[in-house]
Amino acid sequence: MNHVSVWVTALAGLMAAIAGGSLPVRSRVGAAVLLTWVSCSAALVAAVSVLHSGHAIVMSTTKILPLTGTMLVLTPLGAVFVIAIVVVALASTLYWLGYASHGLSTRSASCALPLFVTSMILVPFAGSVATFLVLWELMALTSLVLVLTDQSRREAARSAAQWYAVMTHAGAAAILLALVLLSAHAGGQTFAQIELHAHHLSGALRGTIFVLALLGFASKAGAVPLHVWLPKAHAEAPGPASALMSGAMVNLGIYGIILVGNVLLGGGPVWWWLLVSALGVLSALYGALYAATTSDLKRLLAYSTADNMGLVLIAVGASGMLAASGSRTIAAIALVAALLLMFNHSLFKGALFLAAGAVQMVTGTRDLDRLGGLLKRMPVTGVVFLVGALSVAALPPLNGFVGEWLLLQSLLHALPSTNTAVVITVTVAVAALALTGGLTVAAFVKAMGIGFLGRPRSVEASNSHEVPATMQLGAGLLAFSCLALGLAPMLILPSLELGARSVHGVGGSSPVHGWISLHLFGLHGELAPSLLAGGLFVALVATVLARRLSHRRSRPWPALAPAEPWGSGRRTQTVRMQYTATSFAEPLQRVFDDVIRPARDLDVSHTVESHYYVERIAYRTSSDDVIERVIYQPLIAAVRRWGRLARKLQNGSVHRYLAYGLLALVIVLVVLA
Amino acid sequence: MTLRILLKTVAHPRKVSKDLGPAPHPSDELAGGLHGSFQVRHVDAGSCNGCEMEVHSAFSPIYDAERFGVRLVASPRHADALLVTGPVTKNMSDPLRKTYEALAEPRLVVSLGDCAKDCGVFKGGYGVEGSVSDIVPVDVHIPGCPPHPQAIVEALRGFTGK
Numbered sequence: 001m002n003h004v005s006v007w008v009t010a011l012a013g014l015m016a017a018i019a020g021g022s023l024p025v026r027s028r029v030g031a032a033v034l035l036t037w038v039s040c041s042a043a044l045v046a047a048v049s050v051l052h053s054g055h056a057i058v059m060s061t062t063k064i065l066p067l068t069g070t071m072l073v074l075t076p077l078g079a080v081f082v083i084a085i086v087v088v089a090l091a092s093t094l095y096w097l098g099y100a101s102h103g104l105s106t107r108s109a110s111c112a113l114p115l116f117v118t119s120m121i122l123v124p125f126a127g128s129v130a131t132f133l134v135l136w137e138l139m140a141l142t143s144l145v146l147v148l149t150d151q152s153r154r155e156a157a158r159s160a161a162q163w164y165a166v167m168t169h170a171g172a173a174a175i176l177l178a179l180v181l182l183s184a185h186a187g188g189q190t191f192a193q194i195e196l197h198a199h200h201l202s203g204a205l206r207g208t209i210f211v212l213a214l215l216g217f218a219s220k221a222g223a224v225p226l227h228v229w230l231p232k233a234h235a236e237a238p239g240p241a242s243a244l245m246s247g248a249m250v251n252l253g254i255y256g257i258i259l260v261g262n263v264l265l266g267g268g269p270v271w272w273w274l275l276v277s278a279l280g281v282l283s284a285l286y287g288a289l290y291a292a293t294t295s296d297l298k299r300l301l302a303y304s305t306a307d308n309m310g311l312v313l314i315a316v317g318a319s320g321m322l323a324a325s326g327s328r329t330i331a332a333i334a335l336v337a338a339l340l341l342m343f344n345h346s347l348f349k350g351a352l353f354l355a356a357g358a359v360q361m362v363t364g365t366r367d368l369d370r371l372g373g374l375l376k377r378m379p380v381t382g383v384v385f386l387v388g389a390l391s392v393a394a395l396p397p398l399n400g401f402v403g404e405w406l407l408l409q410s411l412l413h414a415l416p417s418t419n420t421a422v423v424i425t426v427t428v429a430v431a432a433l434a435l436t437g438g439l440t441v442a443a444f445v446k447a448m449g450i451g452f453l454g455r456p457r458s459v460e461a462s463n464s465h466e467v468p469a470t471m472q473l474g475a476g477l478l479a480f481s482c483l484a485l486g487l488a489p490m491l492i493l494p495s496l497e498l499g500a501r502s503v504h505g506v507g508g509s510s511p512v513h514g515w516i517s518l519h520l521f522g523l524h525g526e527l528a529p530s531l532l533a534g535g536l537f538v539a540l541v542a543t544v545l546a547r548r549l550s551h552r553r554s555r556p557w558p559a560l561a562p563a564e565p566w567g568s569g570r571r572t573q574t575v576r577m578q579y580t581a582t583s584f585a586e587p588l589q590r591v592f593d594d595v596i597r598p599a600r601d602l603d604v605s606h607t608v609e610s611h612y613y614v615e616r617i618a619y620r621t622s623s624d625d626v627i628e629r630v631i632y633q634p635l636i637a638a639v640r641r642w643g644r645l646a647r648k649l650q651n652g653s654v655h656r657y658l659a660y661g662l663l664a665l666v667i668v669l670v671v672l673a
Numbered sequence: 674m675t676l677r678i679l680l681k682t683v684a685h686p687r688k689v690s691k692d693l694g695p696a697p698h699p700s701d702e703l704a705g706g707l708h709g710s711f712q713v714r715h716v717d718a719g720s721c722n723g724c725e726m727e728v729h730s731a732f733s734p735i736y737d738a739e740r741f742g743v744r745l746v747a748s749p750r751h752a753d754a755l756l757v758t759g760p761v762t763k764n765m766s767d768p769l770r771k772t773y774e775a776l777a778e779p780r781l782v783v784s785l786g787d788c789a790k791d792c793g794v795f796k797g798g799y800g801v802e803g804s805v806s807d808i809v810p811v812d813v814h815i816p817g818c819p820p821h822p823q824a825i826v827e828a829l830r831g832f833t834g835k
Contacts, residue, residue, distance in 0.1 A: 566748060570768070
């Protein structure tokens, strides 16, 4: 039964890709979506059965890949990731049905999207190094094709794809090196063999392997400073693809780190996990800061992805540190926190990217300074975005809150540790978490307030209308799951625990238990999300009622008088006088001036008649990524210099090449003589 | 040098504000009606800035109108009253009207200086629209060209009753 569902997953995905690539344009997308759903459902069946029984699915065949064969193993940890990916994939493909007419019904796109989904679903199934690398590369290539599909912004998409291609392949090279080193020294390329033998390796080798794998996987997860491709590629990818990349693909970076660090190498010394946590703290702060200051809706979401992946990395690092210092139960809680944060992020970031894609489809722009007033014109999309934004901001009763609560609990209980480095990291991480939370709220108040409230700032925004029902449904599905998991996180927690416990090998009672109220095993921590939400609701209703009653007794509400917004007494007011995303972020940008170092440019031109009269003032400000400017641009310049030097050697002249041949011959003769 | 003055001031704080006598009589028409707090938005409708100098010193540490509950605020949305100076010029008549409309009711208008009353030396000028009362209803007038800060503070104390 399980083997059948794995086969169905792979074959239906392949058929979906073939259907998308070959059928005529009318039936192409529909057929591809249907077959992708079959594939997703089969994967869901396999994952649920693994989580239900607690036993891994193991199957192998020598027929598909030459020399090495294919090995598919689904552990409880992998099953958790499969479920997260499947949920986002189901919603995004449903959304794709409505979005397809917007440049995503070409043969290449309809072939790449199902293939992308299937390869992502199958990555956690991989049970050997070769299988893993093939699926990983397939995922990278298909997503690269999807980044390139938006023809309306060809130049930007091409540049983004270039960044993405280089970063993802550099990452894949690091992963390849790590896994090949590992399999060479552990005497086998299946993960089971590696697991058995990995602890015989020397400490230095294990460290090298882990750092290489961390570099590769962290770049996929968008951890700062390897994140530069993420705000470009996720922003340029069309709606469903960006939701899949940000909601599902980045998770696999986290999966890779847990797989190599915890499973294959079986945990490691504290410094590995300090490195992971440090990366996490950096990404969380940097991502949140840029999300708060950018005015491009999808770049904002992409930076927020880097921020959220940072939180997950902090949790993964804390879990590793705790396991290395012996407290396995709290380590399991931290890992549950990591998985829950990851899962939540999939749901809300998927919803947010789908909503942002709808906005871009209708208005043709992502610039918040040209949007506004969308909530009235696109009510469903607006509410989806609002739910997503509240969830990112970790407010109860939404799912983001439970995840951050668990993370804080595990960090606070990690404190009584004897290792000074751990204590310092954990303290810094808690402080970073607080600052990140604040910046995230600012970022999403900006996105919601400027983008969806107020009055439209452009013709496109005022002409916007609600998107097709399938798109609303796809995005709404994810928003609804955010709410459901926020009220009842126990729907998913037992599965996450099973995944976490399979990694840390904790038997006995589960680290997080309880139905109405969450209890943490061995800690004094308790949270009842549904009661909290109920209490909030009752308090809200009571406040409104009390205010109504007290007012009715003293005096009735005064009649509402329409009034013009105050515009400093100007005769005419335009929509341009509203608060903009740039002006909203300006104070923050000023506070963090030394970090962001935005480029400002002020041009004042005077009239010909007199220098005292100003004809035109042009003010430009741009805050491009400082890490890109400081680290990557010099690197690119250096590569270019080397390229130019090489070009001097190889200039296309046949005479010169003949001379090289002669020279080589002479040198060889001299050496041999 | 500056640091020494600063340290001296911290060590021996002195009261610099003038004693301006007892609170106005509670039977005054306006005194106490605003419960001791009076938020004022100042509008320069075309003044020569003489009145502004005196308003400035009325809120300076010497006359210190804020100790009687009067505050100058940055928006008519926050204000109980307008404090208008100067003759109303053609360019400022619309903004003055709009500022008045932006105040929440009940609202008051205080005109300050002789020009606000009858346009003063600017009467009949090509850019002058009229006096303040031609544009918005005036409740209290503070005479003088310009009025003494003490007179301004006394008039404003009439509103707060402090």
